[in-house]
Amino acid sequence: MVRGRYAPSPTGDLHLGNLRTALLAWLFARREQGQFVLRVEDLDQPRVRASATQSMLNDLRWLGLDWDEGPGVGGPYAPYTQSERLExxxxxxxxxxxxxxxxxxxxxxxxxxxxxxxxxxxxxxxxxxxxxxxxxxxxxxxxxxxxxxxxxxxxxxxxxxxxxxxxxxxxxxxxxxxxxxxxxxxxxxxxxxxQFAVVVDDALMQINQVVRGADLLSSTARQILLFQLLGFPIPTFAHVPLILDATGKRLSKRDGSTGLAPLRAAGQTPQHIIGQLATSCSLQPNGTLLTPHQLLAVFSQHRYGIMRTE
CATH class of the missing domain: 3.90.800.10 (Glutamyl-tRNA Synthetase; Domain 3)
Known part of the structure; x- marks a missing residue:
């Protein structure tokens, strides 16, 4: 069975780029009738922002993205928060x-x-x-x-x-x-x-499909080497394009890229946001309103290569 995951860091609000990666990771796993795991990567405690974890969970749930294991759900490979896994x-x-x-x-x-x-x-x-x-x-x-x-x-x-x-x-x-x-x-x-913690976590949580942003592509060879040296099975990888701003720069929590709060305040619904994210990776025409499960039916008919360009 496919076991995918999304592993955000609680250093700020999830921006649209983070959310699109979360959506795609969810779609990749659900497409194969697989399990979806949520893990909080909070090792870098000096950068962790108070209440950011709960805010991330709330945003994902509001969009309609669910997880089979992780915070608030539990699971056989707990804990699902890195700061609790130091031993x-x-x-x-x-x-x-x-x-x-x-x-x-x-x-x-x-x-x-x-x-x-x-x-x-x-x-x-x-x-x-x-x-x-x-x-x-x-x-x-x-x-x-x-x-x-x-x-x-x-x-x-x-x-x-x-x-x-x-x-x-x-x-x-x-x-x-x-x-x-x-x-x-x-x-x-x-x-x-x-590089080290993510390999140990993915291996012990039986993750066999890693979907994440293209900015992490250069890390993959190092991680595969660690999988090999530790005797772990190597997952498959899918690195999806990033959302860029008007200047061609990738969105960043550090730079205060927009999260869901202003969009919700302006009256945007989860269906609006999912539609916009689907449009950004050529899965739906502009203006489409739909839920993640409705998008899944569309995604199941496409090949992964359509996401190589915006």
Whole structure:
């Protein structure tokens, strides 16, 4: 059975781009008569906004999107909130440490940027980590630890080419060591990195279909590598296009992109919003009013590739 999920972060109100991704993730799972899981990704506590979780749940319910497992529903793989899963992450971090796949890194972001010199190191996720701390001796580590608390990096194998076929974007290949280098799995402030936590959660929650925004496509090879190193099954991936503003910039909670509140205040109904989101990915003509379940009947007749463009 297909098990899909939507995993928002409570750092602000869900904007239309977030909601379209939620809708598409729901459609992908329901199309296959699958289960849909909601998970709250609140590990980055300094960025979490009070009451944002409840606001997100309310918005999703108001639109007519339901979930089989998650907050307010429960399920066999609870808890479904990342901040309540820290002990679980420690178990799988220890597994990687026992395999000598983790080492402490004392480099600051500025030092890594300064060390990066090759043109390909200016990737969208930042410069490739050059491996500065990978071969430090015990004495060198002890000296550096007096000055800075380390992050923990995954020792990415030299042979780390990952190939997968995205359901929307098509065939993808990335050599993780060449493109990214050894990447952080726990930050220096002890917060587990997104790349690590999301893999553990998806695996333990039996998620086998990941539908999310195209901005996360570059993370997928790293996550597949972690699935492999931890001995987990690898889900299928579908990265859907983002909604852009009038300037061509993607919507962002950080920039205060519009959520549902002003639209509801202006008299928009859930059917209006679902219709607009369906129009934005070419599933319905402009002005159509419908519920998620009505859209599901339409979505079931389409191929995923229609969403490659706005």
């Amino acid at each position: 679980i992450y420690e178990i799988y971090l220890k597994r990687l440490q026992n395999a000598d796949l983790v080492y402490p890194c004392y480099c600051s972001r500025a030092e890594i940027v300064h060390a990066a010199s090759a043109p390909q190191q200016g990737a969208e996720d930042g410069p490739r980590y050059p491996g500065t701390c990978r071969y430090l001796t015990t004495r060198e580590r002890s000296q550096r630890e007096r000055m800075r608390r380390p992050s923990l990096r995954l020792r990415v194998p030299d042979e780390s080419e990952v190939a997968f076929t995205d359901l929307v974007m098509g065939p993808m290949t990335q050599h993780v060591q060449q493109a990214v280098g050894d990447f952080i799995i726990r930050r220096s402030d002890s917060i587990f990195a997104y």
